[in-house]
Amino acid sequence: MSLTENRPAFVRSHARGLVLTAVVAAVVFAIMAASGVLAVGYAIVGFVAVAAAALVGVRGDDKIGQVQPPAPTPHGDDPLPAIMSGLADPVIAVGRDGRVLAFNEPARALAPALRQGEPVSLALRMPELSEAVVRAFAEAAPQRFQYSERVPVDRWFEAVAMPVEHAPGLAKIRPEPGKPELVLLSFRDLTPLRRVEEMRADFVANASHELRTPLAALSGFIETLQGSARDDAKARERFLAIMQEQARRMARLIDDLLSLSRIELNAHRRPDTSADLMPIVRQVIDSLQMLARDRGVTVNVDAAGALWVLGERDELVRVFENLVENALKYGATGKRVDVTVARGQADGHDEALVSVRDYGPGIAPEHLPRLTERFYRVDVRESRAQGGTGLGLALVKHILNRHRGRLTIESAPGAGATFVVHLPIVERPVSQ
Ligand SMILES: Nc1ncnc2c1ncn2[C@@H]1O[C@H](COP(=O)(O)OP(=O)(O)OP(=O)(O)O)[C@@H](O)[C@H]1O
Numbered sequence: 001m002s003l004t005e006n007r008p009a010f011v012r013s014h015a016r017g018l019v020l021t022a023v024v025a026a027v028v029f030a031i032m033a034a035s036g037v038l039a040v041g042y043a044i045v046g047f048v049a050v051a052a053a054a055l056v057g058v059r060g061d062d063k064i065g066q067v068q069p070p071a072p073t074p075h076g077d078d079p080l081p082a083i084m085s086g087l088a089d090p091v092i093a094v095g096r097d098g099r100v101l102a103f104n105e106p107a108r109a110l111a112p113a114l115r116q117g118e119p120v121s122l123a124l125r126m127p128e129l130s131e132a133v134v135r136a137f138a139e140a141a142p143q144r145f146q147y148s149e150r151v152p153v154d155r156w157f158e159a160v161a162m163p164v165e166h167a168p169g170l171a172k173i174r175p176e177p178g179k180p181e182l183v184l185l186s187f188r189d190l191t192p193l194r195r196v197e198e199m200r201a202d203f204v205a206n207a208s209h210e211l212r213t214p215l216a217a218l219s220g221f222i223e224t225l226q227g228s229a230r231d232d233a234k235a236r237e238r239f240l241a242i243m244q245e246q247a248r249r250m251a252r253l254i255d256d257l258l259s260l261s262r263i264e265l266n267a268h269r270r271p272d273t274s275a276d277l278m279p280i281v282r283q284v285i286d287s288l289q290m291l292a293r294d295r296g297v298t299v300n301v302d303a304a305g306a307l308w309v310l311g312e313r314d315e316l317v318r319v320f321e322n323l324v325e326n327a328l329k330y331g332a333t334g335k336r337v338d339v340t341v342a343r344g345q346a347d348g349h350d351e352a353l354v355s356v357r358d359y360g361p362g363i364a365p366e367h368l369p370r371l372t373e374r375f376y377r378v379d380v381r382e383s384r385a386q387g388g389t390g391l392g393l394a395l396v397k398h399i400l401n402r403h404r405g406r407l408t409i410e411s412a413p414g415a416g417a418t419f420v421v422h423l424p425i426v427e428r429p430v431s432q
């Protein structure tokens with residue numbers, strides 16, 4: 001109970017104190033005057049002074065009580081806010097008049113304008129919400145609805161208006177037979193689910209589109225070979241070469257998709273065999289020498305000694321193959337690619353760093369965070385022309401996640417690009 005609620009008792013007890021002080025002062029000054037210690041005049045002045053001081057003291061206390069009531073405790077003796085504060089989702093209790101009875105911290109974060117005693121519709125301006133509250137009271141049945149916010153970012157919510165019919169002792173509400181006493185509005189953030197759903201839909205659309213393109217080319221050439229080009233030996237040769245290329249593209253796409261799902265399936269299982277990065281990097285560079293020559297690019301290697309990591313050799317080959325191949329394909333104009341294998345430190349732990357740097361056109365900053373998404377390409381046409389599927393860096397990211405490593409990318413338009421693989425080091429090979 002607050003001090004303000006208890007004011008009459010508070011004032012009464014202080015008035016009693018004043019009377020007691022005055023009586024005691026009167027007795028003391030009377031004795032002093034009678035015994036000749038004080039002149040009667042001085043005794044009267046003394047008595048008046050003490051009585052006045054006591055009176056001022058009470059007034060002062062009184063004022064303090066009025067100006068600074070103690071801050072109301074967050075829950076008072078009402079159990080409703082206390083219960084709601086233990087819930088992780090945003091929850092708002094609304095009374096029959098549509099006003100907010102209580103809300104918890106997550107609800108405050110969701111709607112900062114919420115105020116106890118004010119209409120909930122002031123803080124959450126959605127007609128669906130007001131309707132749901134009214135219907136929940138009228139029908140005494142839960143009402144669900146979904147809504148989205150566009151600002152500052154896209155977010156989706158499901159809200160439930162749940163009538164509470166009998167809440168004895170809760171929120172001090174006067175019960176009315178057959179009517180819910182309050183409605184609890186709770187909110188569930190559907191944004192992560194939506195995003196996953198969007199990604200899944202995008203993935204299926206992208207995968208089928210990527211497969212359909214070479215398939216359409218194959219069907220087209222088959223028809224041509226069956227028709228107009230049937231007896232044209234030269235055209236047949238050319239078309240068959242294109243068809244072979246398209247078939248390879250489809251096979252590669254299917255391979256990459258299968259690899260991705262296999263790696264995802266094993267994502268929680270860290271490899272337990274050890275591998276030295278140096279020979280892996282050398283093998284990758286050797287295998288890409290043809291492509292480097294073809295593009296007129298020199299690949300330089302700067303290597304430390306052996307660097308052991310816990311890793312699946314084939315998967316690590318895939319990582320460096322894609323990074324060096326990308327540097328050769330997209331950074332060829334720089335004529336040079338530097339591969340560095342070194343030991344570094346992160347958070348007090350030793351790590352192996354393999355960086356692949358090219359001096360090509362570089363990548364604009366808005367693309368950088370999205371490069372490891374499946375099928376994401378800065379220039380789809382160029383990637384396709386290079387035989388790319390846009391799955392390379394997604395594979396790199398998943399393989400590194402499984403190896404408890406990570407990929408960092410630094411680039412600026414015109415300044416080339418540096419892709420760095422970070423992997424935790426093991427000091428010596430683990431017996432296999
Ligand atoms: N070194 C680089 N310089 C400039 N752009 C790059 C570089 N590396 C990657 N990119 C851009 O990132 C995109 C995604 O690369 P990723 O390796 O995932 O796919 P891809 O190379 O197109 O296809 P795939 O790897 O399946 O052959 C590329 O299409 C390219 O636009």
Ligand SMILES: [Mg+2]
Binds near residue numbers: 322325326
């Ligand atoms: Mg690639």
